[in-house]
Amino acid sequence: MTMRRLVAAAIVVASIAIVVVVWERTVRPDPLAVVEPTTAELQSFATTTVFFGHQSVGANVLEGLAALDGVDAAGIRIIESTDAGSVAPGTVAHAYIGVNGAPQSKLDAFVELMDSGMAEAVDFALLKLCYVDIDAHTDVAAVLAAYTDTIAGLQARHPETTFLYATVPLATARDLKATVKSWLGRDAGMGPEDNVARQQFNAALREQFADTGLLFDIAAVESGMDQSASARTHNGADYYVLDDSFAADPGHLNADGARAAAAELVRTIDAARSGT
DSSP, X not given: OOHHHHHHHHHHHHHHHHHHXXXXXXXXXXXXXXXXXXXXXXXXXXXXXXXXXXXXXXXXXXXXXXHSTTHHHHTOXXXXXXXXXXXXXXXXXXXXXXXXXXXXHHHHHHHHHIIIIIHHHOSEEEEOOOGGGSOTTSOHHHHHHHHHHHHXXXXXXXXXXXXXEEOXXXXXXXXXXXXXXXXXXXXXXXXXXXXXXXXXXXXXXXXXXXXXXXXXXXXXXXXTGGXXXXXXXXXXXXXXXOOGGGBSSSSSBOHHHHHHHHHHHHHHHHHHHHTX
């Protein structure tokens, strides 16, 4: 190998080392805090019947719910079921709804389930879309309209049930390996431009529903917005990411993140129930 090539290789290695150091300093902030529900909030939640439609991140939330301090003492019961007859008062029923990456399939399946008797069996119902349902290639306005129109239609048909809205979860900031892959065109919908699209969806939901008490803002919990997280910027657009301290992988929640999201779900439903 010529001296010129050796020097070039050394420069490349040094550059990568610098990038790694900067990256480590940038994406590893102090861990976010998990704010557990109060005993009173859990006791109130335990008397409420809920249906939660989801996919894998929703499963994380339910795992977090089961792990919250005081859940067993409060008598909160969690079951996976689409059978309205199996949902006793005070139960959190849930099911995997639709197909990831096809949000309309989730909306259609949720409507069919609610209109087939599940709505009458529960006090609260919500469908949470997934981070894979919204990316840079998504027509965000169309998905937002379909989602909000679907929930509003269900509310009109089933006025005795309260239907909640949910923001879409986020992905973490790309690590060095994922960034290099993106340079090679191997993008899995986990880049800043994809979180920008999710932020557009979530910001529109917040504008419409944040003041109604009907919004389960999982994205705010994931990003630490409630703990003064700073927005990032991509091509002039602000966005947020799933905080590393709450992440099991680029799109899913670890135990702390799951508990934090579950706590927010409890607080959201308790506040909606009490009208506060």
